[in-house]
Amino acid sequence: MTETAATTRTSTPSGAAFSAAESAALRADFPILSAEVNGSPLVYLDSGATSQKPRQVLDAERSFYEHDNAAVHRGAHTLAALATESFEDARSTVARFVGARDEEIVWTSNATEGINLVAYAMSNASFGRGGAAAQRFALGAGDEIVVTEMEHHANLIPWQELAARTGATLKFIPIDDDGSLRLDDLEHIVTERTRVLAFTHVSNVLGIVNPVEELVARARVVGALTVLDACQSAPHLHLDLAALGVDFAVFSGHKMLGPTGIGVLYGRGDLLDALPPFLTGGSMITTVTMETAEYLPAPQRFEAGTQRVSQAVALAAAVRYLQSVGLDRISAHEALLGERLVAGLSALPGVRVLGQAAGHHRVGLASFDVAGIHSHDVGQFLDDRGIAVRVGHHCAQPLHRRLGITSSTRASTYLYSTADEVDQAIQGVADATVFFGVTS
Amino acid sequence: MSSTELQALYQELILDHSRHPQGFGLKPGAAAESHQVNPTCGDEVTLRLHVEPGSDVVTSVSWEGHGCAISQASASLFTEMADSLTLDDLSSRIDLFRTAMRSRGAIEPDEELLGDAAALGGVSKYIARVKCAMLAWVAAEHAIAQVRSR
Numbered sequence: 001m002t003e004t005a006a007t008t009r010t011s012t013p014s015g016a017a018f019s020a021a022e023s024a025a026l027r028a029d030f031p032i033l034s035a036e037v038n039g040s041p042l043v044y045l046d047s048g049a050t051s052q053k054p055r056q057v058l059d060a061e062r063s064f065y066e067h068d069n070a071a072v073h074r075g076a077h078t079l080a081a082l083a084t085e086s087f088e089d090a091r092s093t094v095a096r097f098v099g100a101r102d103e104e105i106v107w108t109s110n111a112t113e114g115i116n117l118v119a120y121a122m123s124n125a126s127f128g129r130g131g132a133a134a135q136r137f138a139l140g141a142g143d144e145i146v147v148t149e150m151e152h153h154a155n156l157i158p159w160q161e162l163a164a165r166t167g168a169t170l171k172f173i174p175i176d177d178d179g180s181l182r183l184d185d186l187e188h189i190v191t192e193r194t195r196v197l198a199f200t201h202v203s204n205v206l207g208i209v210n211p212v213e214e215l216v217a218r219a220r221v222v223g224a225l226t227v228l229d230a231c232q233s234a235p236h237l238h239l240d241l242a243a244l245g246v247d248f249a250v251f252s253g254h255k256m257l258g259p260t261g262i263g264v265l266y267g268r269g270d271l272l273d274a275l276p277p278f279l280t281g282g283s284m285i286t287t288v289t290m291e292t293a294e295y296l297p298a299p300q301r302f303e304a305g306t307q308r309v310s311q312a313v314a315l316a317a318a319v320r321y322l323q324s325v326g327l328d329r330i331s332a333h334e335a336l337l338g339e340r341l342v343a344g345l346s347a348l349p350g351v352r353v354l355g356q357a358a359g360h361h362r363v364g365l366a367s368f369d370v371a372g373i374h375s376h377d378v379g380q381f382l383d384d385r386g387i388a389v390r391v392g393h394h395c396a397q398p399l400h401r402r403l404g405i406t407s408s409t410r411a412s413t414y415l416y417s418t419a420d421e422v423d424q425a426i427q428g429v430a431d432a433t434v435f436f437g438v439t440s
Numbered sequence: 441m442s443s444t445e446l447q448a449l450y451q452e453l454i455l456d457h458s459r460h461p462q463g464f465g466l467k468p469g470a471a472a473e474s475h476q477v478n479p480t481c482g483d484e485v486t487l488r489l490h491v492e493p494g495s496d497v498v499t500s501v502s503w504e505g506h507g508c509a510i511s512q513a514s515a516s517l518f519t520e521m522a523d524s525l526t527l528d529d530l531s532s533r534i535d536l537f538r539t540a541m542r543s544r545g546a547i548e549p550d551e552e553l554l555g556d557a558a559a560l561g562g563v564s565k566y567i568a569r570v571k572c573a574m575l576a577w578v579a580a581e582h583a584i585a586q587v588r589s590r
Contacts, residue, residue, distance in 0.1 A: 038443065374508035376481055376572060377450075384446040392481040406482045406506060435442060436509070437455065 015328030017336050018415075026325065027416050029054035040386030043421045048204055048365050048412030049390050050254045051235065053318070057257055060317030064310045072309050073283055073300070087309050090316035091299070094264060097319045098230075098249075099240035104272065106265040106299040107312055111231045112154040114250030114265035115198070117302060118227060119158040120278040122196070126166045130276030137225075137275060141167035144193040146224070148173045148181055148210075149402055150203045153395040155229045159198055168195070175402060179206040179355040186218055194224040201239075201249075202232035205396050205410065206355030207338055207362035209233070216245045225271075231255055234264075235414070236334055236363050238327040241266050253311060257318035262311035265302070272298030279304040322415075330415045334364030337413040337422050341366040344426035349439055351429060354403055365412035367394065370429065372438035375409040381432040382409075387425055448562040449569075450509065454517075457556075458509035463519030467502040474582035478571050483507030485515055487579035489522075491587060496527045501580070508572050510563055515576035517557035527584050534577050534584075541570045 018026065027033050030052045035042045044052060064086060070079035072087045088102070095105045108114040124130065125137035139145070145159045149172050163170040173189055174182045181199075190197055197219040202209050212228065219226045228249040233239055235256035241249050246268065253262035267275065277284060277295055281304035286294045295301040322330065343358040345351050350371035356362065370378055379391035390410040393400045400406060411425050433439040466473075470488035477484045485505030492499050501519040505511070522530055533553055537560075540549040545565040549558035563573040 038445075374481075374483075376483075376508035376510070376569070380449070380566070380569065381442065381446065384443050397482060400482070431442075435450070437459075 015326060015330075015332040017333040018329065023416075023418055027418075029056065029321075030416050031055060031058075033416060037386035037388070038384055043385070043387040043424050045411040045413060045417065045421065045425055046388045046390050047235075047255070047414035047417070048232065048394075048410060050260070051257050051414050052416065053257055053259070054321055056321050057259070057314050057317045061259060061310045061314035064313045068313075069310070072307055083309060086313050087307065090312040093316040093319050094312075097239075097323065098234065098251075098264075098266065099242040100266050103298055104266055104268065106267065106272065106302045107308060108250070108263040108265050108302075109261055109308065110254075110263040111229065111250040111252040112158075112263075114263050115155055115227065115229070116158045117265055117278045118248050118267075118275075119162040121275045123162055123165045124276040124278070130274065133274040134276050139163075139166040139168040139195055142193060143168040143195045144171055144191070145169070145196045145198070146171045146173065146190050146194050147197075148199045149175045150179065150181070150206060150208075150396065150399045151198070151200055152204055152229065152231070153397070155198055155200060155227075156398070159196070169193075173199070175399070177403075178357070179203065179208055179399075179403070181210060183211070183214060186214075190215075190218045190222055190224060192222050194219070194222050196227060197224045198227040198229070200229040200232070202230075202236070202363050203355070203396075203399075204232050204365075205367045205394050205399055205408070207365045207367075208355055209237070209361065209363065212244050212246065220245075232363065232365075235322075236327075237331050242268070247271055253315040253318065256315075257321055258315035259311045262308045262315050267298065272302070275302075277301050277304070281305050283307075325415060331363075333415060334413055334417075335361065336364075337417055337419065338362045338364040338366065340419055340422045341411055341413075341426070344422065345429060348426070348430050348433065350433060354408055364414070364417065365410060367408040367410040368429075369405050369408050370433060370438070373432060373436045375407040377436060378409045378429065378432050381435060382425065382428045385424070385428055387421075387428050389425065445562070445565065449566065451559050451562070453556060453559045454513040455509060457513035457516040461512050461516035461519075463501050463503055463516065465502060466504050467500070470502070470583075472583040472586035474579040474586070476575050476579040476582070478507070478511070478575055480571070481507070483511055483572070483575065485511065485575050485579050487515070487576055487583060489580065489583040489587065491527070496587075498522050498525050498527065498530060503576060503579070505575075507575065508569075510560070510569055511572040511575045514557070514560055514573045517555070517560065518576045518580060521555045521557050522580070527587060530580065531584055534581050537577055538574065540564060541573055 068082045070083040072084040095102045122137045125134040226246045228246040230249045230251040234251035249266040254260040284304040352369045354367045375391040392407045471491035473488045475486045487503040490500045501522045540547045549561045551558040
């Protein structure tokens with residue numbers, strides 16, 4: 001692979017892609033990648049759903065349980081102090097990784113919980129909880145929440161529910177036929193009535209990188225809060241949340257080499273301290289009486305109950321792994337794979353790649369529709385060769401409906417994916433069209 | 441090029457039914473109708489049960505929907521099988537089919553009772569696809585329950 005293939009019409013990452021030797025060395029860190037599936041070597045092209053984990057992450061989680069395990073923030077013994085230190089060090093590592101301060105990082109179970117936390121905290125504010133400081137988060141009739149037509153259900157349904165609870169109205173920014181956001185009408189959609197603008201950084205279906213700066217700028221003009229779904233960007237692109245200027249952002253650990261059960265909510269500056277809590281209970285309070293309680297500042301006020309300590313520690317190990325490889329190089333590698341996927345799939349008869357055509361910058365994934373073959377059948381055919389792809393609506397039913405289909409097949413890469421794997425998937429799709437009799 | 445398991449899953453009979461499904465197109469005058477969705481892929485089927493007035497004999501099944509080759513073929517094969525059966529017989533065949541589908545390949549569907557639908561037996565080895573094969577059958581089960589509740 002050379003950089004010459006990366007001649008795209010929009011900006012691309014500046015790093016160099018991995019050499020064959022570098023790629024082999026990276027892959028050796030991931031035990032599962034040497035597995036066989038259905039008699040063939042595993043070709044894992046479902047990293048958009050969840051990534052595989054390197055030994056370094058697995059070792060970190062095991063090591064925590066072997067040497068440091070104790071309850072955090074609630075004990076005075078030596079192990080409790082060690083565990084608390086590991087837990088808070090992990091927060092610092094993740095904070096620096098995304099350009100945030102430690103107290104701006106809240107641990108959640110996953111990104112979905114992060115978005116729900118913000119939405120439920122806002123409805124608590126709408127009930128008057130959090131006092132005067134929280135009134136900026138209160139919604140009511142006449143207020144509007146804006147999302148986009150390409151959102152994952154996790155960044156749509158919590159806002160539908162918040163609107164239903166508070167009487168606010170939910171609106172959306174539509175997309176073009178090629179999947180890009182239609183910003184020509186932005187000023188009429190994001191208006192003085194808009195209180196929240198929630199949107200994805202990178203589409204999990206289209207691989208498109210949305211213009212965060214433009215959306216944030218408009219939200220600021222009208223005084224709306226911005227909520228960024230960074231699930232598909234944090235693992236793959238250099239992310240500086242402070243520089244992007246979003247108010248809230250979420251991402252999940254398991255998509256970025258970390259374990260399941262851990263996600264991150266970012267809240268800018270003092271916003272989190274003004275936001276009323278969502279889940280309440282132990283470890284998030286200062287003084288409790290039988291009638292009432294006072295809450296700790298962020299992030300602890302959002303971390304009620306026993307925390308995901310080993311997962312946080314392992315996520316920090318994942319972040320260190322990504323940093324040691326270099327996000328610029330990971331982005332460059334995946335951009336080439338994405339380009340290769342789109343070019344190869346688009347050239348097949350009857351295959352329609354969703355989103356922008358080859359030549360436009362995208363992350364390393366492509367979703368596609370094969371005329372006459374349902375995505376389940378495409379996926380089944382590929383699985384027979386050990387090729388793992390995602391089939392279905394990828395938790396984005398409205399987007400698929402907008403594009404005139406019910407489901408699609410998605411191949412998504414990560415730093416350990418290779419051009420050969422991409423080629424195998426493309427060949428597999430070509431062979432599937434013959435197997436199912438749509439081409440001869 | 442592809443494994444024998446895959447060839448068994450997508451037998452020519454199944455692919456034929458998926459391309460030229462029997463009973464496709466909803467007909468008026470149904471005794472009951474059920475709409476089922478497979479939430480993982482959004483595939484759906486609407487199935488109508490047509491029953492001879494004053495009896496419990498199925499005169500025909502009509503349906504519409506979209507989905508994978510397995511779900512479409514399965515609805516078509518169900519339509520063929522259901523013709524002229526009593527509701528009780530149809531119910532017991534649905535149970536039989538479900539048992540085979542859930543057996544992870546351990547139970548071969550009974551061809552005498554299920555007819556060509558027995559060709560779907562290969563699906564039971566693929567846990568993720570059992571829902572696809574069951575979609576129309578579950579719709580029929582709901583439709584039968586409606587007829588009986590009257």
